[in-house]
Amino acid sequence: MTSIKHVGVVGAGQMGRGITEVCARAGLRVTLCDVTEDRARAGLAGVADSLLKAEKRSTLTSQDRAHALAGISATGDLSRLAGADLVIEAAVEDEQAKTALFRRLDGILTDPAAVLASNTSSIPIARLGAATARPEAVVGLHFFNPVPVMPLVEVIPSLHTSEATRTRVRDFADRILGKKSIVAQDRAGFVVNSLLIPYLLAAVRMVGSGTATAEDIDTGMTAGCAHPMGPLHLADLIGLDTVAAIGEALYAEYREPLYAAPPLLRRMVESGLLGRKSGQGFFDYQSV
Structure with a gap:
């Protein structure tokens, strides 16, 4: 099994930055790519800030921080990913955009054994693999936010994903990154979001119907069920646009009302009003 040494990350948003950070901290060479050089460099600055905070918390030494940063490059040019052993797509949760991106990446990667992975929350991997000439090397690799903190990674093989690819990415997640991986079937939502999204949407419906305030709903789940975070704070953290998009993808797959995004x-x-990233969602983050 060929070792993964060079990882490409496409998308310099919150998830892309987190994936870049954990890969760099694992000693890997990482190329962070976005649609423009400026956005990629802004993403790199975000990674640098996160690494500095980790050093201040004494969870990372100054030497390790410098080594991790030295291993990251930022670019707006997808062709810079040509020599990567693994490319992880963390772009917008839109099937057409992801499919087009996979088609382009397939023509760029020079190693026929290079793996194309998606951090999608809900889009079936088989559809992404069908856009390439290497469906056996296409797999879902779903990280959770915040990536440097959350240990779980869902590995989602499609019907065409080879056993070698599945084994390679689980080794990458478990041994190289030190995460905990689980394997899910290629169904919209996989394991976690199939359970989580109906729960979050139910909380939104309760606010919309006037059953209780967002504050009281969250307190009910933290103080009454020992959840570390209430559903509406969690929805704000994920991003309300992302929650809605995942719900739409789940509803399209299963046609069950519990997956439909409430008005x-x-x-x-x-x-x-997208949550933390916009400064306002069910709660106000303007001063956070």
Whole structure:
């Protein structure tokens, strides 16, 4: 099994930055790519800030921080990923955009054994693999936010993903990154979001119907069920647009009402109230 030494990460948003950080901290060479050089460099600056905070918390030495940063490069040019052993796509949760990206990456990677992975929360991997000439090397690699903290990674092989690819990415997640991987079937939502999203949407419906306030719903689940975070704070952390998109993908797959985004969630997304990343969601983060 060929060792993974060079990882490409496409998407310099919150998830892409987190994936870049954990790969760099594991001693890997990482190329962080976004649609423009400026966005990629902004993503790299975010990684540098996170590493500095880890050093201040004494969870990382200054030497390890410097070594991790030295292993990261930022670019707006996808062709810079040509020599990567593994490319992890962490772009917008849109099937057409991801499919087009996989088609481009397939023509760029020079190693026929290079793995193309998606951090998608809900889109079936088989559809992404079908856009390439290497469906056996396409797999889902779903990290959780915040990536440097959350230990879980879902590995999602499609019907075409080879056993060699599946074994290689589990080794990457478990041994190289020190994460805990589980394997899920290639069904929208996989394991975690199939359980989580109906729960989050139910909390949104409770707010919309006036059953209780967002504060009281969250307190009910933290103080009454020992959850570390309430569902509405969690939805804000994930991003309300992402929650809605995952719900839409799940509803398209299963046609069950519990997966449909409630009107309140749709209105909030349309109004730009996306949670933490916009400064306002079910709670106010302007001063955080």
